[in-house]
Amino acid sequence: MRRVRKDPEELRGDVFGRVRVTLVAGVLAWVVRAYGLGDWPDGWPYVELDVPDRFFTTVTAVLGLVGLGFLAGTAVAFGQWRTARRYERWARDPELAALVPPEARHDSVRRSGRLSVRAGYWTVGVFLGSWAAVILAALALYGVLVLLGEAPTQEDDSRLGKLYTGVFLGLFAAACLVPAVAQLRRWYSSRTVERLSEDPNLVGLTLSHPASVSPRRASAIPSLDVRFQPPMTGRYAELRQVTREKNVIDRRPWRIAYLRLFDNEPRVRDFMRGAWREFGYVHLIRSAASVSPAELREAHRLGTGKMFINTRARMSEELYHQPVHPLARGRHRLVGAARGAVLVKDAYGSYPVRALLCHGGFWKSAVDTLLAHVDLVVIDLSGYRRENEGTRFELQRVIDRVPVHRFVLLTDASGDRAFLEAQIREAWSHMAHGSPNAGSGQREILVAQTSDHGRYWSVRLGLDVAARTRPLLVHLHNRLTRAESR
Numbered sequence: 181m182r183r184v185r186k187d188p189e190e191l192r193g194d195v196f197g198r199v200r201v202t203l204v205a206g207v208l209a210w211v212v213r214a215y216g217l218g219d220w221p222d223g224w225p226y227v228e229l230d231v232p233d234r235f236f237t238t239v240t241a242v243l244g245l246v247g248l249g250f251l252a253g254t255a256v257a258f259g260q261w262r263t264a265r266r267y268e269r270w271a272r273d274p275e276l277a278a279l280v281p282p283e284a285r286h287d288s289v290r291r292s293g294r295l296s297v298r299a300g301y302w303t304v305g306v307f308l309g310s311w312a313a314v315i316l317a318a319l320a321l322y323g324v325l326v327l328l329g330e331a332p333t334q335e336d337d338s339r340l341g342k343l344y345t346g347v348f349l350g351l352f353a354a355a356c357l358v359p360a361v362a363q364l365r366r367w368y369s370s371r372t373v374e375r376l377s378e379d380p381n382l383v384g385l386t387l388s389h390p391a392s393v394s395p396r397r398a399s400a401i402p403s404l405d406v407r408f409q410p411p412m413t414g415r416y417a418e419l420r421q422v423t424r425e426k427n428v429i430d431r432r433p434w435r436i437a438y439l440r441l442f443d444n445e446p447r448v449r450d451f452m453r454g455a456w457r458e459f460g461y462v463h464l465i466r467s468a469a470s471v472s473p474a475e476l477r478e479a480h481r482l483g484t485g486k487m488f489i490n491t492r493a494r495m496s497e498e499l500y501h502q503p504v505h506p507l508a509r510g511r512h513r514l515v516g517a518a519r520g521a522v523l524v525k526d527a528y529g530s531y532p533v534r535a536l537l538c539h540g541g542f543w544k545s546a547v548d549t550l551l552a553h554v555d556l557v558v559i560d561l562s563g564y565r566r567e568n569e570g571t572r573f574e575l576q577r578v579i580d581r582v583p584v585h586r587f588v589l590l591t592d593a594s595g596d597r598a599f600l601e602a603q604i605r606e607a608w609s610h611m612a613h614g615s616p617n618a619g620s621g622q623r624e625i626l627v628a629q630t631s632d633h634g635r636y637w638s639v640r641l642g643l644d645v646a647a648r649t650r651p652l653l654v655h656l657h658n659r660l661t662r663a664e665s666r
Contacts, residue, residue: 182565183281185599188268191261198254205247213240271598278566278606282599287563289446289592289631366469366519369476373468376484377540398611398618405624406601408591411631412651419650422506422529427459429654433531434460437550439574440560442467447562447592448518454630454649456558457530459657461502463550466537469519488539495536495549502534527644547574548581556656557587561600561627575604580612584623585663588656592631600627626659628652 216236270276376382419428427433436456440447456462479487489495509529513521516535524530538546551557557578564571578587591600604625617623630649 182287182567184284184286185267185281185596186260186264186284188261188264191257191264195254195257195261198250198257202247202250202254205243205250209240209243209247212236212243216240271602274605277602280599280602282565282596285594286596286599287565288594289444289562365473369471369473370469372476373471373487377468377488377538380541382485382488382490382539396613398613398615400618400620401609401611402617402619403622404605404608405622406604407624407626408597408601409626409628409652411629411648412655414651414654415647416650416654419528421509422458422531424504424506427531428455428528428650429459429657431459431657434556435554436460436462437554437557438462438464438560439547439558439571439578440464441563441568441571442469444560444563445469445518447560447590449522450631451558451560451590452514452517452522452533453524453645455646455653456649457524457533458526458528458646458650459653460555461504461531461534463499463534463536463554464517465543465546465550466516466535470516470535471537472515472520487537488542489536489546490539490542492545492549495538495542495546498536499534499549499553503532506531525645527646543570544573544577547577551578551581555586556660557582558590559587560590561603562590562592562595564600564603566603572603572607576607576610576612579607579617580615583616583663584625585660589625589627590630591627593629595629597627626656 213236216239267280271280416429418430420426420430422428422433425432436459438451438456440451452462489498507526507530509526511523511525512530514524514533515521517533536546559571559575559578561571561575566572575589589600589604591597604627608625611618630652
């Protein structure tokens with residue numbers, strides 16, 4: 181079970197509330213027991229009740245159990261309150277702040293998987309469609325028989341009703357079974373690819389990389405300002421169709437590296453539906469879940485050794501042969517970035533996504549190669565926890581090797597800002613020797629909030645969902661231009 185941080189004030193109110201209920205239950209149990217046994221204080225009013233002998237014993241037992249239950253809850257709440265107070269003290273200590281867990285809502289975005297929602301849409305749609313089809317078919321057949329002068333009898337109606345019910349149940353069973361089978365096939369493919377990516381026999385023979393966080397810290401680490409940027413607004417009239425030479429704002433297209441939690445499926449889809457692909461080529465490392473069953477079958481046919489990028493030479497070759505021609509404006513299905521295809525609608529065209537499937541023993545070197553190859557690095561920290569070793573490595577690596585004006589961090593509306601700032605400051609305090617961010621003065625890291633760029637039906641309805649992130653991209657472009665002109 182993952183640890184979460186709770187508000188000590190709310191927990192303190194919970195403790196006192198449970199104590200009050202425990203005391204009330206205890207007092208009532210004593211009163212009922214004393215009244216039933218006749219052990220009543222002298223001078224207190226007493227009325228003989230005509231009730232069964234076991235009535236008072238049963239009520240006393242029930243009240244006692246209620247009191248014990250709330251007493252146990254009080255003990256649990258008190259323990260949680262002490263833990264919350266301890267985390268509160270840790271948050272004020274710069275040395276311990278990074279150990280404080282996030283709030284419970286912090287990783288809620290990771291629990292809203294898109295694939296299950298799509299499957300739910302399919303099931304509900306076929307369910308309603310089955311009913312509509314059965315009813316329309318029955319009405320049509322009945323009308324034809326009436327026109328022919330052969331109105332069905334009650335016995336015929338009974339047989340037709342059974343037939344229609346069987347057809348409906350068959351369609352509904354298929355609607356439930358098809359998504360389940362698709363999910364099972366994808367799960368099996370994901371597990372197989374994950375197992376292959378950990379196979380040491382598939383690691384490249386020419387692999388040479390010290391892709392680990394340097395233990396030597398920078399001699400001069402500047403102070404840090406972590407700026408959380410809420411969603412930006414604005415409209416830009418001079419947006420153009422993207423070309424190979426110019427992006428949507430008539431500038432040279434960027435090379436963008438997108439780093440994120442592999443299991444954060446909703447955020448990957450939101451990112452792809454944003455305006456990032458209008459500004460440049462997005463590079464990302466594929467997860468095992470993004471490999472389709474058809475791709476896995478093809479890999480088995482050609483040999484699994486060719487499935488993964490496992491050497492620097494292979495990485496350079498893949499980057500060199502990636503597509504460069506922009507996509508036309510309109511709807512597209514992006515494959516390789518997430519489970520299944522991501523439906524997008526590009527109002528001004530876009531650049532193709534460069535999704536790279538790397539072996540588990542090479543992915544750190546792949547990150548190093550990307551950092552040296554791109555113009556802008558984007559790290560999505562939505563749902564991030566300290567247990568996510570891969571993202572923690574990437575955050576540290578970016579701070580060690582990329583100037584602050586060339587990377588941006590992302591979070592969603594439910595992100596715990598205090599937790600994220602503590603994690604960023606811890607990585608900053610471990611800045612490696614030779615980092616371009618070392619030195620004197622002050623540096624600023626931008627953490628931009630982006631969320632709900634466009635859900636499935638927003639794209640289906642033809643809405644320009646990328647418009648919500650264009651102001652942020654323009655801001656990042658201006659910041660990068662100012663920094664490079666100094």
